[in-house]
Amino acid sequence: MALLDVRNLSIDIETAQGKIRVIDKASLSIVDGSIHGLIGESGSGKTLIAKAILGLHASNWTVTADRLFLGQTDLTKLSPRDRRKILGKEISTIFQEPSTYLDPSQKIRVQIESVLPKKSWKQYCRGLLKKLGYSNVPSSRRLQIKELLHKVGIQNHVSVLNSYPHQLSEGMCQKVMIAMAIANNPRLIIADEPTTAMEAVTQSQIFRLLYKLNQLNNTTLLILSNNFAHTSKISDYMTLIYCGQTVESGSYKHIIEAAMHPYTQAMLKTIMYDGKEHGHKQEIYILPGNIPSSNQLPIGCRLGPRCPRAQRICVKNPTITTKKGHSYRCHYPIKLS
Ligand code: SF4
Structure with missing residues (x-):
């Protein structure tokens, strides 16, 4: 069952050059208890989607969606105040x-205490006993x-509790952030590039x-990342996003063994070669060109100018095809041709 269901989410941003559609009909379906990787290059719109889900829009944004549900709750129908309550809990x-x-x-210590749930009755009694002079009462907090x-x-x-953030390494600060994130037993954790600017060893530690956390507590995780290799290793499901368009989505098996979209295949080629991981000094595949800036977006399929399979029809926006839980948005999907 989907814990988070996002369908055809679009974000238009009002700029000095006019309205720009930065997210174009993105869809995401996060299965309860799973790890879902939302993977794409920097600037592809992952953080914008997360902000739209959380309701953290800037005033010049227009957000529309056919469906934006967390469990049974329609997030689009909530007031900003109720949305914030959901955010914290x-x-x-x-x-x-x-x-x-x-x-x-x-x-x-102070920062972790500030995110803990309010004191329970038991904790209140313990505090009272302490005030009355019973010194051996352990503080449950x-x-x-x-x-x-x-x-x-x-x-x-x-x-660690007696330190200030600047006295800790970036990896340790991230562990503290994760501790704060799980303090209220949330149903969903959104991790936005959780290992950026960290050393390789620390990155592996954070992903592990x-x-x-997912295995022990069944916490649902949405990991936003540009690191396909690391994220795919722990993800049950993945959605690939390019330039504000979600291009392919499916289980680990669908994406790794039966990728349909040229962008997914390019991502796979960056880490694999003939089904094996890259060897020492082996040439790494790179998709030609660069991700376009948001005020110079191509019409139709946004991968068009970089796509080795592009044809004339690609100037029309491809629609999403879904088969057995595997969706892709392409006029010339790889496996079918
Ligand atoms: S629709 Fe065309 S340009 Fe876009 S990914 Fe498919 S083949 Fe390439």
């Missing part, structure tokens, strides 16, 4: 460059914070941690 986010999202003037940090692989919790 049911959807959590993890951002790239975590140190810039943590408050530099507050210790980690402290235990909660310790458990959260241990869950994300931080063993030296005392020193996200995978473990």
